[in-house]
Amino acid sequence: MPGPITVTTSIVIPERELGWRFSRASGPGGQGVNTTDSRVELSFDVAATTALSPELKARALRRLAPRLTRGVLTVVAAEHRSQLRNRDAAADRLARLLREAIAPPPKRRRPTKPSREAVERRLAAKRHRSAVKRLRRDVHD
Incomplete structure (x- = not known):
């Protein structure tokens, strides 16, 4: 089994909190697909982890809610022929x-209004466009 997974420089998921399952991958591949357990499922119990602070855990549970099953996040990797490469892909994912999920929320946008010059430029452009269209009108009005 691979060792712990590094999420950030300060957050590392210990190996004991990871659940690995291996099975046969589906799809093309001939005899190799039928004989090797190269598909990898990696499970991580977000709700019970000790690797995250309570605040980060709550944020992760909230943001990952649609992907969780009873607090457990599962990722699957079956795109490579080798189990080792699929393990690495699952860990990276x-x-x-x-x-x-644990990234801090983006800073709130401070509302601004356009400068007086910008408003004047926009209105001048509208007046110019209006004049161009007025000159194109039929003289039969």
Whole structure:
């Protein structure tokens, strides 16, 4: 089994909190697909982890809610022929999902209004466009 998974420089998921399952991958591949357990399922219990602070755990549970089954996040990797490469892919996917889930919310946008010059430029452009269209009108009015 691979060791712990590094999510950020300060957050590392210990190996004992990870659940690995291996099975046969589906799809093309001939005899290799029928004989090797190259598909990888990696499970991580977000609700019970000790790797995250209570605040980060709550944020992760809230943001990952649609993907969780009873507090457990599961990622699957079956795109490679080798089990080792699929293990690495699953670990990378799990780390990326957790990194995105625990990221701090973006700063609130401070509302601004356009400057007087910008408003005047916009209105001048509208007046100019209106004049161009007025000159194109039929003289039969």
